[in-house]
Amino acid sequence: MFDNVINFKSNNQSRSVILPFSLAFRLNDYSDLQKSMIRNRDPNFSRSEWAYLINFISKSNLKSIFVKTFGEITDIDINNGLYYSPFTHISVWLPNNVSLLGPLTVAMLSLIGARVEVKVGSRSLDLVSKLRDFIVTHQPESKLANWFTQEMKIHEVDRTSSVNKSMSAAADVRIVFGSNDAARGVDLLDHPLHSKGLYFSDRVSEAWISADFINEKSVLKDLVSVFMVYGQAGCTSPKRICIIGGDSESAKFLQNNLIKNWESYNLPKVEQNIASQNILLKQLLDAEGRPNCLAPGSSAVFFLDEVNFPAPRSNNSISVQAGRFEDFIESQPDNLQTIGYALTPNDKRCALPLISRMKSVSRFVNLANMHDFGPVWDDRNWFLELFRVTDVE
Amino acid sequence: MILEKPIYDRKDVSFNNSMLDLNRFHYENNPQYRNILSGQSNNSEVLYELPFLHVGLFKSLNLATILPDQKNVRTMQSSSTSGIASSVHVDAQSAHLQAQSSKLILEDFLGYEFKAPLLICDSSKSLRGRNLSARIMAAMSLKPFSSDIVFLLDESNDAASFNFDRLFKLLANYDGPLLIYGFTWILWQVFHDNVIPDNIKNLLIGREIKFVHSGGWKKLEDKKIDPKIFDEFLLSISNTPGSCVIDYYGLVEQMGVIFPKCKFGRRHVPYWADVLVRDVWSMDVIVGEPGQLQLMNCITFGSPNHNVLTEDLGIVFESQCPCGRSGKSFDLLGRVPKSEVRGCSNV
Numbered sequence: 001m002f003d004n005v006i007n008f009k010s011n012n013q014s015r016s017v018i019l020p021f022s023l024a025f026r027l028n029d030y031s032d033l034q035k036s037m038i039r040n041r042d043p044n045f046s047r048s049e050w051a052y053l054i055n056f057i058s059k060s061n062l063k064s065i066f067v068k069t070f071g072e073i074t075d076i077d078i079n080n081g082l083y084y085s086p087f088t089h090i091s092v093w094l095p096n097n098v099s100l101l102g103p104l105t106v107a108m109l110s111l112i113g114a115r116v117e118v119k120v121g122s123r124s125l126d127l128v129s130k131l132r133d134f135i136v137t138h139q140p141e142s143k144l145a146n147w148f149t150q151e152m153k154i155h156e157v158d159r160t161s162s163v164n165k166s167m168s169a170a171a172d173v174r175i176v177f178g179s180n181d182a183a184r185g186v187d188l189l190d191h192p193l194h195s196k197g198l199y200f201s202d203r204v205s206e207a208w209i210s211a212d213f214i215n216e217k218s219v220l221k222d223l224v225s226v227f228m229v230y231g232q233a234g235c236t237s238p239k240r241i242c243i244i245g246g247d248s249e250s251a252k253f254l255q256n257n258l259i260k261n262w263e264s265y266n267l268p269k270v271e272q273n274i275a276s277q278n279i280l281l282k283q284l285l286d287a288e289g290r291p292n293c294l295a296p297g298s299s300a301v302f303f304l305d306e307v308n309f310p311a312p313r314s315n316n317s318i319s320v321q322a323g324r325f326e327d328f329i330e331s332q333p334d335n336l337q338t339i340g341y342a343l344t345p346n347d348k349r350c351a352l353p354l355i356s357r358m359k360s361v362s363r364f365v366n367l368a369n370m371h372d373f374g375p376v377w378d379d380r381n382w383f384l385e386l387f388r389v390t391d392v393e
Numbered sequence: 394m395i396l397e398k399p400i401y402d403r404k405d406v407s408f409n410n411s412m413l414d415l416n417r418f419h420y421e422n423n424p425q426y427r428n429i430l431s432g433q434s435n436n437s438e439v440l441y442e443l444p445f446l447h448v449g450l451f452k453s454l455n456l457a458t459i460l461p462d463q464k465n466v467r468t469m470q471s472s473s474t475s476g477i478a479s480s481v482h483v484d485a486q487s488a489h490l491q492a493q494s495s496k497l498i499l500e501d502f503l504g505y506e507f508k509a510p511l512l513i514c515d516s517s518k519s520l521r522g523r524n525l526s527a528r529i530m531a532a533m534s535l536k537p538f539s540s541d542i543v544f545l546l547d548e549s550n551d552a553a554s555f556n557f558d559r560l561f562k563l564l565a566n567y568d569g570p571l572l573i574y575g576f577t578w579i580l581w582q583v584f585h586d587n588v589i590p591d592n593i594k595n596l597l598i599g600r601e602i603k604f605v606h607s608g609g610w611k612k613l614e615d616k617k618i619d620p621k622i623f624d625e626f627l628l629s630i631s632n633t634p635g636s637c638v639i640d641y642y643g644l645v646e647q648m649g650v651i652f653p654k655c656k657f658g659r660r661h662v663p664y665w666a667d668v669l670v671r672d673v674w675s676m677d678v679i680v681g682e683p684g685q686l687q688l689m690n691c692i693t694f695g696s697p698n699h700n701v702l703t704e705d706l707g708i709v710f711e712s713q714c715p716c717g718r719s720g721k722s723f724d725l726l727g728r729v730p731k732s733e734v735r736g737c738s739n740v
Contacts, residue, residue, distance in 0.1 A: 098735040124733050233736025271732035275673040280447040286429045297674045
């Protein structure tokens with residue numbers, strides 16, 4: 001058996017993955033990286049981003065990417081079935097905002113060893129190069145560092161650059177994270193006939209909380225933690241809080257409870273312009289006569305709203321709504337991606353059959369896991385699509 | 394209310410009481426203001442506990458305080474770098490007080506007896522219409538010091554529309570000092586980016602010129618023009634003792650209360666106004682350290698913009714200024730920096 005062949009079994013189907021290197025060694029490199037990251041935080045990453053990245057690159061999580069995609073790893077030698085080998089050239093377009101998506105995506109791509117070209121935002125901090133620099137500094141002799149420096153290329157260009165064309169022309173797989181316009185723009189570039197486009201564009205998310213949980217400390221902590229990572233600027237951040245089976249009194253109660261326990265969430269200070277924006281929004285809402293609360297440190301604004309899917313008022317503000325499942329499903333947009341839930345067992349039982357009525361939901365996950373990125377995203381097993389398949393008898 | 398000299402002798406109790414009265418006035422006559430204040434204390438006797446409004450509100454809301462017998466209410470609009478202008482309403486009483494205020498403050502810098510032709514880096518078209526821009530109002534605040542008014546541009550915002558003939562006509566028939574006003578970036582564009590004909594240059598050299606500008610440095614940052622370069626260039630136009638460059642800070646939300654920079658780099662606060670620095674996280678008032686400027690004055694009756702939290706950074710000085718002006722002083726440190734958006738969506 002070769003070190004770089006991994007066998008999987010799932011539902012009586014056998015699959016073998018053939019990588020250009022030993023996955024075990026790659027995972028060991030990440031294990032060593034994790035230790036370095038725990039000892040040293042790169043200041044370009046926020047604390048929550050760094051903590052998330054440390055967890056993401058754990059051996060167990062990286063291994064689980066393969067398990068979720070191919071099935072359980074088996075020691076049994078497999079001589080027939082489906083053989084998966086990775087495509088050799090992948091081009092990735094990242095959004096202009098500062099986003100952890102870049103580091104997470106390249107970490108996953110490093111597990112298959114493809115040559116990768118990454119277009120980063122031309123106007124914002126590039127976390128992919130910061131991750132690369134960290135690896136080169138702390139693990140200079142590792143094969144992982146070699147992949148990040150020799151096989152991964154970063155382009156800091158804007159959308160009009162001819163580099164976009166060459167990235168598209170060379171790629172077996174084009175991956176776009178960004179707006180609908182960005183995805184359409186890449187899709188229109190010349191590309192090889194049999195290449196694939198994986199487009200992760202404008203999506204939004206929301207949080208569902210059972211009315212019974214509006215006083216539950218752990219739920220409130222999860223809700224605030226998940227929201228305050230990126231405010232309204234994350235596709236997996238809740239754009240509204242939906243209290244299932246509640247009314248305006250429960251919405252008010254939840255809002256006040258979030259504020260009451262704010263110090264216990266141990267959140268970092270927000271940027272000054274965000275704090276100032278929040279003060280402004282609070283006053284605008286007061287002028288509208290809309291009940292609202294400004295969190296300590298001017299960190300966020302929570303405000304009561306009728307059931308609707310709102311446009312963001314500011315980055316760190318979120319509406320609190322109360323109603324029935326049907327009300328929230330009816331008001332969902334077409335591009336809903338994630339519902340993060342904290343539901344009683346009964347509410348969850350009622351919710352599951354309703355998922356079929358939801359326009360576009362691709363993730364129905366625990367509230368705390370809303371931001372968890374993985375091999376299945378926006379309705380597709382995108383990690384699987386990075387491999388070519390050979391049917392072997 | 395009468396505003397009079399000496400303008401920097403603070404009368405804290407009197408100012409506090411005026412602010413309380415003004416708060417009460419707007420609260421009783423402005424329902425939206427009442428709503429905004431509903432969650433805040435409106436009865437405190439302590440100045441820094443009085444409720445303020447964020448300047449951003451004036452971009453989104455029409456916050457006029459309307460009285461049945463109010464006369465001659467005009468709407469003033471800011472010149473905004475963000476693209477959305479602020480609007481405030483100025484009634485007759487406020488207009489009178491604001492004109493008095495700016496006159497007294499400018500007099501302190503220009504001199505009581507100073508009078509000269511006022512050359513404005515704008516077009517006369519800016520005077521048309523009921524809603525006047527803050528820029529033209531700033532220029533008109535210099536009217537008490539003008540013997541004549543000449544608009545240098547044919548089109549507002551277009552420095553290249555500099556009408557040289559108009560200026561030459563004035564200079565050829567007049568020997569005395571000049572008063573020149575423009576928004577900071579327009580003043581630079583008019584006199585630096587245009588090729589000034591020699592016949593005009595020769596008539597400017599040796600003449601006392603007082604340049605007055607406001608509007609901030611944002612648009613000149615990209616060109617790496619700082620106050621030192623700016624002043625040196627303008628002064629080289631006349632190359633004459635007595636010429637000066639006066640940079641003042643003002644907002645449409647604090648019409649009439651302007652803060653010119655003294656020769657020691659400080660901005661002084663007249664007794665009918667006050668300046669605090671706020672920490673927007675804790676909402677504490679801070680002294681001696683940078684924070685967001687909160688500006689107050691007791692001469693604003695048309696809209697509740699008498700007490701505003703700006704998005705300008707500044708610092709209040711604890712020591713007396715060597716220039717000799719008494720009372721409080723502060724300086725500007727720039728705008729609140731905009732943080733990079735983190736996350737994968739557009740907000």
